[in-house]
Amino acid sequence: MNQQNCCGSKSALKLGLKSGHVIKKGTFPRKGRKRRVPRYQCKVCGRGFSLATLLWTYYQKKRHINTTVRRLLLSNMSLSRTAALVGVNLKTIELRVQQLGAVCQEKNRETLEKAFNGKCATHVQFDEAETFEKTKLLPLSLPVVVTNQRIILGFDVCSMPPHPVYKDRSEAKYGVLPDDRIKSLRKLLVSLKSWISEFAEIKSDECPRYPWTVKKVFPGAQHKTFYARRAKPHGLGELKVGAFDPLFAINHTLAKLRANVSRLNRRTWNTTKRRDRLMSHLWIFIESHNRYILRGLRREGIPLALA
Numbered sequence: 160m161n162q163q164n165c166c167g168s169k170s171a172l173k174l175g176l177k178s179g180h181v182i183k184k185g186t187f188p189r190k191g192r193k194r195r196v197p198r199y200q201c202k203v204c205g206r207g208f209s210l211a212t213l214l215w216t217y218y219q220k221k222r223h224i225n226t227t228v229r230r231l232l233l234s235n236m237s238l239s240r241t242a243a244l245v246g247v248n249l250k251t252i253e254l255r256v257q258q259l260g261a262v263c264q265e266k267n268r269e270t271l272e273k274a275f276n277g278k279c280a281t282h283v284q285f286d287e288a289e290t291f292e293k294t295k296l297l298p299l300s301l302p303v304v305v306t307n308q309r310i311i312l313g314f315d316v317c318s319m320p321p322h323p324v325y326k327d328r329s330e331a332k333y334g335v336l337p338d339d340r341i342k343s344l345r346k347l348l349v350s351l352k353s354w355i356s357e358f359a360e361i362k363s364d365e366c367p368r369y370p371w372t373v374k375k376v377f378p379g380a381q382h383k384t385f386y387a388r389r390a391k392p393h394g395l396g397e398l399k400v401g402a403f404d405p406l407f408a409i410n411h412t413l414a415k416l417r418a419n420v421s422r423l424n425r426r427t428w429n430t431t432k433r434r435d436r437l438m439s440h441l442w443i444f445i446e447s448h449n450r451y452i453l454r455g456l457r458r459e460g461i462p463l464a465l466a
C-alpha cells in the first residue's frame with residue numbers, strides 16, 4: 160500500500176481499521192464539538208492523524224458558519240450579503256463556496272447512486288439557460304439535464320456568442336467568442352450515460368442543435384422536441400404560457416435555479432465573476448434540490464421512473 164493511500168481518506172481509514180494497519184491512538188477535545196476527536200496512527204507509514212485531518216473542514220478557523228453559509232447560498236443570497244450576515248470576510252465566503260461546491264458535488268453523486276441503485280432514468284428533459292460572466296458581452300450557456308421527476312442529473316457551463324445587440328461591443332473588447340454549446344451539451348450527455356437508459360425518452364425544445372447531438376450520444380433513445388412557448392410574465396423567463404407544458408420538469412427546474420441562485424436572478428446586479436464559482440454555487444443548490452425532491456417522492460410513496 161502506498162503512503163498516500165493508506166491513511167489519506169475516510170474510506171481508507173475504515174479499511175485500515177478493519178485490516179488492522181491503522182490503530183486508534185487517543186482523542187483530543189475540540190471547541191464547538193461535543194465529542195472528542197479520535198486520533199489514529201498508520202502502522203505502514205507511521206503517520207499519525209485524526210478524524211479532523213480527513214474532513215473537508217480541516218484547517219478551517221470558522222467551521223461553525225458552514226451550515227448557515229450553505230443555507231443562505233441556496234436561498235437567493237449573494238456572496239457579499241452572506242458575508243455581511245454571517246459576519247465574516249467576503250474572502251472566507253468565496254473560499255467556502257469553492258469547498259462546499261466540491262463537497263456537495265460528491266454528496267449529490269452519492270445520493271443519486273443510492274437512489275438509483277444501479278438503474279437508469281427512463282424519462283429525461285434538457286434545455287439551456289443563459290447567463291454571463293462579469294458582463295453581458297461575455298455570455299455563458301448553461302445546459303441542464305433533469306429527469307421527468309425534476310431530479311437534476313447534471314449541468315455544464317460553456318461560452319457562447321453574444322446577443323446581436325452586444326455583438327459589436329463584445330468583439331471590439333473580447334474578440335470573437337467561441338461557441339461551445341454543442342461540445343458542452345455532448346460532453347454533458349456523455350458524462351450522464353451511466354444515469355440515463357439508452358432507450359430513454361428524451362424531451363427538449365426545437366433547437367436545431369439538439370437532434371443530432373442526442374442521436375450521436377444516445378442512438379437508441381426516442382428524442383421528442385416541442386415548440387418553445389412564450390414565457391409567463393411572472394415565470395422568470397422559464398415558466399411558459401398555456402396550460403399543459405410537456406417540458407414542465409426542465410422549465411420549472413430552471414425557474415427554481417433563477418429564483419434561488421442569486422447570480423442567476425433576472426434584472427439583477429449580482430453577477431458571476433468567475434465561471435468556476437458559478438459551478439460551485441450550482442452544485443450547492445443542486446445537492447439540496449435533489450435531496451428535497453427525493454425526500455418528497457419517498458414521503459408520497461412515488462417510485463422513481465427508472466429501468
Ligand SMILES: [Zn+2]
Pocket residue numbers: 162165166201202203204205206
Ligand atoms: Zn499510512
